Amino acid sequence: MAGELPFEKPINDLRQKVTELKALSEEKGIDFTDEILILEEKCKRMEQELYSELTPAQRMHMARHHQRPTSLDFINAVFTDFMELHGDRLYADDLAIVGGLAKLNGIPVTVIGHQRGKDTRDNIARFFGSPHPEGFRKALRFMEQANKFKRPIITFIDTKGAYPGNTAEERGQSEAIARNLREMARFGVPIICIVIGEGGSGGALALGVGNRVLMLENAIYSAISPNGAASILWKDASRADEAAAAMKITAGDLLELGIIEDIVAEPQGGAHRDLAFQAEQIKDKLWTHLQELLALSPDQLVEDRYNKFRKVGQFRISEQPADHEPNDVGGQEPSAEAAASESDDSEQLAMQEAPTVQ
């Protein structure tokens, strides 16, 4: 079967057998109806079991599936009247980022997304969905425009990360990402972000500072790709599956950690099995969240977004003084500030004990 993932093989093998059995039954005129029914039943059961409990590594492979729909697929299926716009007005038009105007149930919105290629040629033109600084600046230009004209912003996140290259560094890759993070924090319009495939590192987050962050059921989101983590931690990139499990990269994990607000269901077997169904699911969720956000004032939207990110992080406040001896470099004395910070210990400890980052 085309586009089969390794863990799907047993099911597909069984399906193949059923097909063969049907052919044999017709050819020889023998009645295998009962056997075929039993086998088909078994196929269904196996599928349900497999897809209802995918491991993080299996979801990672699903998120990277070469037939997985891209931002443009979803943009065209979810919205109407999409008009693509181009360029950062500074240097170039980075095709790794797409965006423009569209309508969601009749409401004008700005849509932006990372764009992977559909084939090798397309992928080369789009740098495999890994933006250069001009891509992030193009996205920022669209967002500033949306802010000016009071349009909600909807972003689709789907990248392995920002492009790692000489030219990207020369033109300020770090600055471009950092600026997006800071500017997205101040826009007085609703921002909804949805991770549709792989959300990799700063390149993903540069479109990810939203009031609501959603993820498709099999999408992943992490600070570094599991392959990268495995090669740094264990000097062995082939242990990516192991790293995927340790790193808490799935939609379920991130919902539990308070990083995302909602999960968008995928059709059985993944988004690539049924684009129309998937688009419908996305549209429903976007609409629900947008309705809620449209009730907020610009100031409330900024406040809401700030609070969402301000909360993230887990730590504890220790009662004991630090081990270091600053006196030998600075003659430090206990201060009013230090005393004041001790007083909110209980709050921080409570934060640490809570299962989520809320």
Place this chain on the structure above:
Amino acid sequence: MQIKDLFTKKKYATVPSERPSKRDIPEGLMNKCSKCGNIQYSKELEKNLKVCSSCGHHNMLSAWERIAMTLDDGHLTEYDAGMESVDPLNFPGYAGKLEQQKSKTNLRDGVITGEGMIGGFPVVICVMSFDFFTGSMGSVVGERITRAIEAAHAKQLPLLIFSTSSGARMQESILSLMQMAKTSAALSRFQGAGGLYISIFTDPTMGGVSASFASLGDYILAEPGARVGFAGRVVIEQTIRQKLPDNFQTAEFNLQHGQLDKVVHRKDMKATLTKLLDMHCVREGASHGG
């Protein structure tokens, strides 16, 4: 005697010697420059602010060393000294590694924050330390820096951040990534309200720290030779097999490409900061011209 016996080594008994085998040089007396190989007395190097007298290589400083040479009298009123990392994702080996880093460095995490004076100007300052977990940003680094930004905002003080970091702390994965957004959002408020933020890149500043608060200074300075960038040199070479220039991602490279305001020698840093602070301070009685 046979021919083959000519090739066997004679064995001698060895008697342990009372004398130490090498001349007795106390550990750490001399220092060899990692850039040019020049050997000099460690004391000389210290006096020279850990800058090689031969090639000008700026050696890494720990946070406390940096504070001692930057703040007036080296005096810092530290914020959040008791804040410590936890292991939020139950990441294999993280808890043990944290303990090891703490005992190695006597630090609680990769950044020290607080208040002090520079050239008589009160400032909020954050100084990162590469020796703790390669300065990587987890929840504690992000939270301490965010609180420092908020303190600068509340007290209307200038904010200074000396950065050095390898990037995200992958053992905190997504929580680490979100610290980029958290610190940048805090800067959005602070800078939006007119706050002054001076960012200083020190060697090396990469990844998530470079791609968040460190690149957002109203003024961005760097120490000579400091490597600053998003993706590491090795990653770039392996991913796209590009030949990279020798000075790739150095402070000078970044200056040339318009990514920072000024490369400042360590010995001139305090004076430069003082001058910048002074430019933003309208003293009482100062004439506005006319």
